[in-house]
Amino acid sequence: MAKQKPGRRSIACGRELMMEVPDHSVGRRVYYVSGFDPRGAPFYHRFFSQQLTRFTERTGRVFSMGPRRKDGRGLLSRWQVKEEGDVGAVVCNLDYCFLHWDDIVRGAWVRDPIRLLRSGLLMYNYYLLQGALWRIRRISYPAAICILVPFGVALVAMLLAILAGFVVGSLAATTGLVAPLPWLLALTIGLGVLVVAWQLAEQLKIVWMFRSMQFTRLIGQSGDGALRGRLKLHALAILELEQREPAAEILIVGHSIGSLVMAMLAAELRRQPGFAVIGPKLSLLTLGQILPFLAEQASAKTFHRDLVELSLEPRLPWLDVSSTDDFLCFPGVDPYASCGLDIPEPAYLVMELIPLAQRQALTSLWEVIKHQLGLHFEYIATADPERSGGFDYLELVLKPAAGSVLNEHPFS
Structure with missing residues (x-):
């Protein structure tokens, strides 16, 4: 899409509202699973707003971003991001959903x-x-x-x-x-x-x-009861939302430890009776994944069953983005191979390595070591094309809407 002329930004942020979001047509819906982070939706709403401001300044595209709204059962927080064209037509209509498990993190935060x-x-x-x-x-x-x-x-x-x-x-x-x-x-x-x-x-x-x-x-030792229970509720909430306000494209994103939580959630979704409706529209994205950290544990039998479930046909499109500059992840490591699962060809999932250090202009190993946490969050940030390493999260989720049906892969 050609770059538009810089325009006036309209990014509205507000406090979380305990109310239902009005029914509307959604082009793309992202379900985001954070890492082991007790800060929850307020932090990620602010972070997304900051990155959207940077993205707007860099591209000249004009967006409006709504306040956080929590659904009735408190399982997810949502905010809408819209981009309108010159004649008022909606170019991009993104519904961003933060899936809550931060309360479980706070409970485990010894x-x-x-x-x-x-x-x-x-x-x-x-x-x-x-x-x-x-x-x-x-x-x-x-x-x-x-x-x-x-x-x-x-x-x-x-x-x-x-x-x-x-x-x-x-x-x-x-x-x-x-x-x-x-x-x-x-x-x-x-x-x-x-x-x-x-x-x-x-x-x-x-x-x-x-x-x-x-x-x-602890999860590998079958101490995942609370998390499993939450993910079943998440799966039902996702199916309910997609029935009430169907999106043309659905992307579930897992960052850091959220990558293994995302895999567990995707497997749970596949087991639900209503999955056939959303399956053709659904894709998976892992960022800075640590899947082998859990997969290599012989006691993690339930997680191994989740991986087998995801490998069955029809497979969900799954892109994994990691970096050798990020020491907190497993760059380019296939979680199936890490636990010895025999998965038929073709290999699953699609893996992409990107250079993260250049985003922060880090030129020495010591600088990379000192900035590990910041690098770990670069996956969900935006960057100039010449420094992005070929992947930009904001560019991905803010692609123009596909319309009423999914006519292209969300990260194609």
Whole structure:
């Protein structure tokens, strides 16, 4: 589509409204599944608005963006994005739906350092002593390093705390302080080192990374009851919405840990009696996926059944976008191969690798390491064509509407 002349932007954002969205014709509907993120729909609504502003400034296309509206049962939040042509015709009519599982994330967001340490010992027993880390190392070296980062930081912090406490206690003992004052001082210094290390790890998102790994491990141990129950409700809500306000195109997007949640949801949808109505319109997109992180766990039988379900004909079109610059994902790793599932040809899913570092002008390995979290969110951002690496999320979801029927693949 030819670039329009820059025009006046109209991007309206508002507070979430507990009301139904009026019935209207929808060109494309996106169901977005976030990663292990407790911030929920308000954050992603703001983030989308910011990216839409950047996209508008770059392309000259003029959009209006509505407020967040939560559906009656609180399972998803929605906002509409429209682009009108010169004669008032709707060029793009996007219904963006944020699927809520952030409350489950907040419930699993352990804040007590002692509880995290105890669960960490169990998790690293699996990775270090039961061979899981070496299996992951064979399919993705950066992912294996990321698994070791929280363990390494905790180990270094404890060693520094012991060393600092010992040195201070020994020096205090030479000053003539009466026991046990030198060792109480040593204990205080050691605990202080641990507090500072914890705060630094929180600031660098290392604790967040550990929490997300712990949650994924819990799902693999059949601790996914609450999540499975939520996804069944999501599947029913999607079918209900598509019956009430049918869209011409449907795209389910999963980012980070949301990629495995998206796969579980897509499999659940396929099992529903009403799936045949939406199946021909439905496509899947994973961004920065960590599917092998769960798939490699032998105990994740239910998830393996989900992968088998998705591999059955007719297969849903599924594009996976990842990057070797993103150490928090499994770039170009087939989740089926990672768990040894025998899937008939052709291979499923379609994988695309993009360079993320150039989006933020990162030219050294150290810069890439320092900006990992920012790079992980670049998948859902917009970028200038010469820096996008051939993929732009906003460009994809804001393609002109296909009309009343799906006449082209959403990411073709």
